[in-house]
Amino acid sequence: MLFADVVLPLPVDHPFTYEIPSDIKVVVGSRVLVPFHKQKKVGFVIALHDRGGHHPLKKIEALPGPPETDLSPSYLEWLIWASHYYLAPLGEVLATALPSPFFKLDPRQSLPQKKSRSSPLADHWVHEKEVVLNDEQQKVFLQIRDNVFSGEFKPILLHGVTGSGKTEIYIHLIHEIIRSGKQVLYLVPEIGLTPQIVARLRHHFGEKLALYHSGLTENQRLREWLRVKSGTAVLLVGTRSALFGPFCNLGMIIIDEEHDSSYKQEERFRYQARDLALVRGKMEKIPVLMGSATPSLESYFNAKNKKYLFYSLTNRPEASAFPKITLIDMTVEKRQSGSPLILCRELHQAIADTLNRREQVLILFNRRGFAVSHFCLACQKGVVCPHCSVVLPYHKKQNILLCHYCDASQTLTSVCPSCGSSQMTLIGSGTETLEGELKTFYPQARINRLDRDSVQKKGALLSVLKDLREGKIDILVGTQMIAKGHDIARVTLVGVVGIDAVLGVPDFRSSERCFQLLTQVAGRAGRGTMPGKVIVQSFNPKHFSIKAVDDHAFDRFYEQELKWRSELGYPPYGRLIDIRFFSPDSGKIQHFIKWLFVQLPSLSIHETKILGPAPSPIEKLRGRYRWHLVLKGTSPSALRQTALKILSLRDQGGFKGIKWAVDVDPINML
Ligand SMILES: [Zn+2]
Numbered sequence: 001m002l003f004a005d006v007v008l009p010l011p012v013d014h015p016f017t018y019e020i021p022s023d024i025k026v027v028v029g030s031r032v033l034v035p036f037h038k039q040k041k042v043g044f045v046i047a048l049h050d051r052g053g054h055h056p057l058k059k060i061e062a063l064p065g066p067p068e069t070d071l072s073p074s075y076l077e078w079l080i081w082a083s084h085y086y087l088a089p090l091g092e093v094l095a096t097a098l099p100s101p102f103f104k105l106d107p108r109q110s111l112p113q114k115k116s117r118s119s120p121l122a123d124h125w126v127h128e129k130e131v132v133l134n135d136e137q138q139k140v141f142l143q144i145r146d147n148v149f150s151g152e153f154k155p156i157l158l159h160g161v162t163g164s165g166k167t168e169i170y171i172h173l174i175h176e177i178i179r180s181g182k183q184v185l186y187l188v189p190e191i192g193l194t195p196q197i198v199a200r201l202r203h204h205f206g207e208k209l210a211l212y213h214s215g216l217t218e219n220q221r222l223r224e225w226l227r228v229k230s231g232t233a234v235l236l237v238g239t240r241s242a243l244f245g246p247f248c249n250l251g252m253i254i255i256d257e258e259h260d261s262s263y264k265q266e267e268r269f270r271y272q273a274r275d276l277a278l279v280r281g282k283m284e285k286i287p288v289l290m291g292s293a294t295p296s297l298e299s300y301f302n303a304k305n306k307k308y309l310f311y312s313l314t315n316r317p318e319a320s321a322f323p324k325i326t327l328i329d330m331t332v333e334k335r336q337s338g339s340p341l342i343l344c345r346e347l348h349q350a351i352a353d354t355l356n357r358r359e360q361v362l363i364l365f366n367r368r369g370f371a372v373s374h375f376c377l378a379c380q381k382g383v384v385c386p387h388c389s390v391v392l393p394y395h396k397k398q399n400i401l402l403c404h405y406c407d408a409s410q411t412l413t414s415v416c417p418s419c420g421s422s423q424m425t426l427i428g429s430g431t432e433t434l435e436g437e438l439k440t441f442y443p444q445a446r447i448n449r450l451d452r453d454s455v456q457k458k459g460a461l462l463s464v465l466k467d468l469r470e471g472k473i474d475i476l477v478g479t480q481m482i483a484k485g486h487d488i489a490r491v492t493l494v495g496v497v498g499i500d501a502v503l504g505v506p507d508f509r510s511s512e513r514c515f516q517l518l519t520q521v522a523g524r525a526g527r528g529t530m531p532g533k534v535i536v537q538s539f540n541p542k543h544f545s546i547k548a549v550d551d552h553a554f555d556r557f558y559e560q561e562l563k564w565r566s567e568l569g570y571p572p573y574g575r576l577i578d579i580r581f582f583s584p585d586s587g588k589i590q591h592f593i594k595w596l597f598v599q600l601p602s603l604s605i606h607e608t609k610i611l612g613p614a615p616s617p618i619e620k621l622r623g624r625y626r627w628h629l630v631l632k633g634t635s636p637s638a639l640r641q642t643a644l645k646i647l648s649l650r651d652q653g654g655f656k657g658i659k660w661a662v663d664v665d666p667i668n669m670l
């Protein structure tokens with residue numbers, strides 16, 4: 001073979017062909033240095049052949065990199081599959097999958113000389129006792145174990161109610177796999193929110209554990225990467241990017257909280273880590289264990305249709321019982337109490353009781369439901385961000401209107417920007433109001449807040465979680481971040497306010513999200529031996545997803561939601577591809593969309609329904625106008641063919657200023 005096709009970390013759809021000099025040995029997967037325009041770039045060989053074409057080609061140059069940075073053919077094959085499936089350029093897939101030092105001349109130069117601690121997470125809360133399984137856990141563990149050494153691809157869904165002890169089963173399985181000489185990949189949604197799990201795993205597996213997540217520097221990532229590749233690390237724990245770990249001998253993949261939306265990457269190479277892990281498992285012929293208290297509809301459906309093995313844990317080993325859930329109809333509450341308070345009387349009473357018992361309270365609020373906006377009484381319009389088509393929320397601390405999408409801020413105005421009247425007023429209640437209400441009612445209580453804003457400072461998140469655990473916080477108010485995985489024995493009351501806003505999002509997954517969020521947050525109550533209580537405030541308490549949580553009716557929710565999805569052809573019954581168009585120029589994008597409307601009918605399309613083009617629900621974001629097309633169908637390959645045909649229009653019509661993005665299996669259509 002005289003020539004090599006080389007993929008460079010660029011968003012282009014094709015590889016570049018180079019000549020192989022006789023003194024350099026190159027195989028598929030080799031990391032190579034090539035001249036590219038006037039630069040030199042590092043890329044990977046994906047094919048060898050003898051078709052050089054008519055023009056003399058540039059030559060591959062020698063690369064001093066260590067052999068550990070070459071890719072194995074099977075790994076490369078998996079990435080190529082991903083590039084096809086997600087309609088993403090292979091160069092972009094590689095750039096996402098590999099730590100960035102891979103694309104430097106010698107990655108070893110970027111490795112720190114002295115060994116540094118891989119993460120501050122390592123220091124947290126290790127008081128792990130011997131893990132003993134109860135009868136139910138033991139039974140499920142043995143059943144799963146029977147399937148993990150079969151040398152076959154086995155997708156397994158483990159449904160374990162909150163607090164049922166899935167982690168103990170994972171730990172036992174990991175021990176067994178490692179004992180058999182193989183490696184394990186353990187994916188978690190967000191590592192910062194689950195320091196306990198990392199600490200427990202480190203306690204069990206010590207130096208054999210590698211950590212991989214976005215909080216590491218690129219050099220730390222590289223170091224962990226090489227430990228996995230060489231086999232010094234046998235357990236890799238990490239967020240979605242850990243999926244690309246270069247295992248030499250992978251024996252099992254565990255995906256904890258498989259339903260979590262953090263597994264979806266929402267930019268450039270838009271992949272779903274759970275789905276791609278299943279593909280990897282299939283290629284490597286290994287088991288893939290997915291665990292959740294609230295499985296995604298897709299996984300539930302596959303389990304129901306026997307495509308996945310299905311096991312469930314229905315008991316909480318330590319806790320006395322499931323928390324009692326009380327639904328408060330806020331329409332009735334407002335009418336009866338006539339009070340302007342945010343929290344209902346029952347929740348206030350329960351908070352007071354809980355504090356009296358020196359136990360802890362979590363209050364989940366939905367940010368969407370808690371926004372103050374600057375509103376015109378004359379024309380009924382709010383002040384809209386000039387770059388994003390969203391109403392600007394008011395921030396009391398700085399006394400400004402601040403956009404959550406683009407960070408643009410505006411001062412309050414006395415004149416309405418829409419109609420010019422001077423009847424501007426602030427409406428709605430903000431998170432500060434909620435905190436204020438709590439402070440007024442419980443002046444002695446130590447109250448803290450957990451949301452994206454409050455944890456921006458490094459270490460803030462860990463310190464809040466630590467304080468909560470050590471009993472230094474009485475009431476923790478937070479967004480969905482507080483619903484995830486925390487296991488704190490003294491939390492006995494969970495209050496939920498503003499859940500209706502989740503249902504108000506124009507997305508076919510809103511009921512599923514509402515059910516998952518409520519179930520997960522309710523599961524934070526009563527994890528220890530003290531009984532837990534959950535109070536949910538809603539203006540919509542009869543909604544089936546809220547009712548199902550109230551009744552602990554897991555199957556009923558899924559069956560009802562599946563029925564609705566099947567009627568409309570939404571996943572898991574159908575599949576979607578979202579093709580998005582952006583431009584900062586509204587005239588240009590209008591013109592382009594008109595042209596697209598004319599082009600679409602001339603494409604020959606099979607088994608695909610094209611919805612749109614239509615403006616995205618958020619029509620303008622960070623200064624860009626947004627439109628999209630949704631492709632819907634049951635055959636993934638037909639959908640992909642249609643998408644490719646539409647993408648082939650990209651170079652026609654001369655619309656240079658329009659950016660395109662493709663999202664296969666989208667989970668967020670805003
Ligand atoms: Zn107005």
Ligand SMILES: [Zn+2]
Nearest residue numbers: 385388403406
């Ligand atoms: Zn904005």
